[in-house]
Amino acid sequence: MLRGMKRLNRYENRILKIAKLGGKLVRLKQYGFSTKTEEGFRFPIYVLEIGKPKALKKNLAGVIAGVHGLETIGIRVLLDFLDYIFARKTSVLYQEIKNGEVGIVCIPILNPGGVALKRRSNPKGVDLMRNSGVEAVKAPFFFGGHKYSNIFPYYRGKVLQTESRVLDRFFHEYFLKAENEMIPVVDIHSGFGVVDHVWWPYASTHEPCVDETLFQKIAFHFTNSLNHFLYRFGPQSETYTTHGDLWDRLYDRFQKITHETRTVQKSRFLPLTLEIGTWSDINIDPLKLFRKRGIFNPARESKQKSIVSHRKFLTDMMRLAKMNSSDLS
Template sequence: MLRGLRRLHRFEKRILEIAKKNEKLVQIQQYGFSRKTSSGFRFPIYALSIGKPAALKKNPVGIVAGVHGLETIGVRILLDFLYHCVDNPDFFPELHKGKLGLLAMPMVNPGGVALRRRSNPAGVDLMRNSGVEAVRSMPFFGGHRASRHLPYFRGQGLEPESRTLYRFVFESFFHVKNSLIPVVDVHSGFGSVDHVWWPYAGTKDPCRDHRLFEAMGRFFKIQAGHSLLNFGPQSESYTTHGDLWDLFYDHYYKLHEREKSWKSRFLPLTLEVGTWSDLKESPGKIFDRKNIFNPDGERKRETIQRYRKFLRDLFRVALTKERDWQIQ
């Protein structure tokens, strides 16, 4: 656990560095705590807001990472992006000029980071924890309730980390009017291909904004130059129980279903970073539970910095309106 605590401390130190880099632009808030470890430790969950107050209220975008404690490359990508945005005003001027506001939760599962495990300290996989029942989910991998000592355990109710993330999303985005609201969750996963997924994870039925998501995917892949990213609903790859973004997405539209004039669109996306490009050189990595979802040292910096432009381009979606996408 000591090694994991050191890593957690480095991430928290970086979060504070970002907050101090421009105190007029960046605010830090403690949003909640992790589940306690067996030793009685619990860890704070922080959120950062970057931008002017009016932009954060009227035109926000979001990014989160660290839902799975082993996937620390996602935390690194998020922190690198935030630091680069704050430190280089010309890279993302919309943040500095008050056109957009960026809200971030860098480590949803700090207990998992400290313990160096995928799950939270209670053994619950947070991305199987929402209670949403999938249609023909993958056996075991898609979530189960057999034992918390096995991976992909769903738990019996929303864990503290899941509730904290929901409150963050609800308070930050659910009441924003007349806006497209992209929110990206950064993960790392199997394979060497990067994916950008939209809902649903639990069913192959198209989500309400399927055509808008498809139009965005075509734009990013063909016109914006992000040709190496694969875009589509998560269920095209596999289906799982308990996806948190399925829950949040459905709650958003249930909240506004009687408001006929509601124009905003909540657009959750998952950036799944393929981290197995070095598998030919290091085949033993596939058996390394701690590093299977993270690139090796030589490729780490390149991987971390690779997504800056895509994340910036994605968040600029919030400067458009639904009609701009010529949905067919």
């Protein structure tokens, strides 16, 4: 566990540094704990609130990483993005945050126990992205999530895990109360494939979600007006279906609650998964196939380049929070 702990400490130090750099514009909250390890350890889960209180309510966006403990590239992309905003304080997004036009909430590491133990699942062996209880119409055997045992990967768990409940609370406290028309939330993962995918709901079914048209409009805008043509947009089920996706559950909950209360009816909750393809550099570093974290993370030489390349994408995603869907072209 020692090397994993060191890695986790390094990330936590970077989170502290960002909170310090951000001054009054950043608030660091200890928001909950992970499930316990066999030895009885629990790891803190942090939330960063970025921007003025008014913007956090009226122009809110979100970023999450570290749902899977081995996909550390996602955590580094998130931290690099925040470093980039606050280290030089010259970007357009920094100005917008300062002016109260954009507010961002982050969970840099939802599964700190998985990072410390160097595994995909949480300390109880549950794959958080199979844990929501949503049943897929038809999911691939095993990989799509199973209920056999936590000794195998992709285990769904019997109950909603502490980490999943932290995400629930985060959703209720921030996204459900936000008043902007488009509430973009990016959850950063890695692995599987040679291109970077951007997925919207659903993971559980090929049925289009109610915001399918809006998601397609965003994809068109990103590809054609903002030049993000290296990202491949689409509903997650186009790539593969799974049981228990946490975003499927929260997305449906948002529709249900806003339908019942009609208080924030015009707002759209737009969860997107950025799945960074890390197989493209296997030819540079063929040995990565044999390393545990290998297939989920880019080769060392191209790592920094890969991390930096997502700054503009995340910037443009966060800026959706201050736009109207009619501004998309």
